Amino acid sequence: MPNIAFINGKWSPVSSAKISIEDRGFQFGDGVYEVIRTYGKNLFSLNEHLARLQVSAKALEIEMPYPMEMLEKIVLLGCKKSHHKDTLIYIQLTRGVAPRGHAFPKKNRSTLVMTFRPNKPLSDAMRNEGVSVISTEDIRWARCYVKSLNLLPNVMAREAAKRVGAFESLFVRDGKVMEGAGSNVFAVHGQKVTTPPAGTYILSGITREIVLKIGRENGLKMCEADLSLDDFYAADELFLTGTTVEVLPVVRLNDKWTPSKKPGEVTRGLYEAFHKYIGT
Ligand code: PDD
Numbered sequence: 001m002p003n004i005a006f007i008n009g010k011w012s013p014v015s016s017a018k019i020s021i022e023d024r025g026f027q028f029g030d031g032v033y034e035v036i037r038t039y040g041k042n043l044f045s046l047n048e049h050l051a052r053l054q055v056s057a058k059a060l061e062i063e064m065p066y067p068m069e070m071l072e073k074i075v076l077l078g079c080k081k082s083h084h085k086d087t088l089i090y091i092q093l094t095r096g097v098a099p100r101g102h103a104f105p106k107k108n109r110s111t112l113v114m115t116f117r118p119n120k121p122l123s124d125a126m127r128n129e130g131v132s133v134i135s136t137e138d139i140r141w142a143r144c145y146v147k148s149l150n151l152l153p154n155v156m157a158r159e160a161a162k163r164v165g166a167f168e169s170l171f172v173r174d175g176k177v178m179e180g181a182g183s184n185v186f187a188v189h190g191q192k193v194t195t196p197p198a199g200t201y202i203l204s205g206i207t208r209e210i211v212l213k214i215g216r217e218n219g220l221k222m223c224e225a226d227l228s229l230d231d232f233y234a235a236d237e238l239f240l241t242g243t244t245v246e247v248l249p250v251v252r253l254n255d256k257w258t259p260s261k262k263p264g265e266v267t268r269g270l271y272e273a274f275h276k277y278i279g280t
Contacts, residue, residue: 004082006074006114008065011081014115023111025094028102029150031111032056035243036089037119038079039280044243046075048206052147053091059146062095065110074114082116088244090115092149122245127271130251130263131167133185133240135229136160138171138178144201154181168240170253173201176226183242184208185250187227187235188266194231197224207241207274214273220266229253237264247271 005017024030034053037044050071057064066074071091079087092113098105140153157169158181168180178196179185184205186195193215198204215222232238236259238250247270249263258264 002082003115003117004078005116006078006112008109008112011078014117017113017115019111019113020097022097022099023094024096024098024105024108025092025111025149027100029148029152030060030062031092031094031149032060032062032147033093033149034091034147036075036091037243038084038087038089039278040086041079042279043075043079044278045206045210046072048209049091050075052206053093056146056148057093059143060095060148061104062093063110064093065112078114078116084116084118086119086121088117088119090117094149119244122248126167126248128263130249130258131240132165132252133168133170133180133238133250134161134164134166134254135172135177136169138173138201140171142200144178144203145199147203157181166252167248168250170232172229175228177229177232178202179205180240180242183240183245183248186211186239186241187232188237188239188264189231189235191219191266192221192223193266193270194223194225194227196226205242207243207246210277211241211247211270211274214277215270218269218273220270236260237267239263239267239270247274 003014005012005014034049036049050068094111096108096110098108136157161169170180171178179202186193212222232253233256240248249267251258251261
């Protein structure tokens with residue numbers, strides 16, 4: 001099945017899709033993005049993702065090249081054209097092509113790229129046995145709610161995790177755990193489930209919001225509060241959330257294991273409730 005790309009109105013295979021070397025996304029990382037997936041034919045939280053794209057673009061004063069309804073249509077058409085069972089869609093929006101110069105160009109047209117590839121599920125072993133994470137200093141800027149193309153701190157953090165056989169790095173800023181390099185994070189203490197508060201220092205994940213909601217509906221005490229690394233070490237269970245990881249158990253943080261060294265009941269319950277919520 002083809003991996004296809006949409007670039008400013010033109011469709012092509014991903015392998016031959018091209019943008020200019022003068023695109024500001026390439027020159028400066030001057031752009032924003034979204035990652036969306038389907039479950040079969042159903043798009044997961046499309047409107048929420050497009051709304052967040054709009055928030056990110058507005059924060060950087062990047063013009064949206066199409067109205068929302070049109071973006072929605074392009075996403076749906078791409079999914080139809082690519083025929084994957086579960087599709088992973090990347091939307092990248094940049095300030096467009098212009099001769100190099102840091103300040104905004106006077107006249108430019110934003111570049112909109114979308115790619116449609118198969119979504120590769122995580123292994124059963126990761127889901128059943130849980131993953132390891134490490135902590136790393138949060139060297140990102142102060143507008144982490146913007147899903148910016150500038151991902152160097154995230155790239156370095158993920159590489160650091162990979163080098164020690166861990167799945168994810170958790171960013172720690174001023175002694176507080178913020179989120180993963182590509183996921184949000186939760187700590188479970190008894191029946192209390194806490195995640196760092198939304199604000200400018202984390203990307204407020206769409207999966208995170210859903211998990212907060214379904215946790216409450218399932219009688220758990222869901223909280224948004226600052227947590228230190230020690231609070232994380234003292235947790236009964238830990239888990240990550242995100243579009244691709246869904247609800248993923250964490251059994252080890254740095255050199256410390258969770259008490260049972262196995263995915264816990266609260267995490268498992270939330271994973272099941274999440275799938276019930278999305279109808280899979
Ligand atoms: N990452 N925090 C960060 C820094 C992220 O990059 C992501 C998503 C999340 C979770 O957000 P959501 O639940 O809306 O997917 C939190 C995507 C999947 C990525 O960059 O590939």
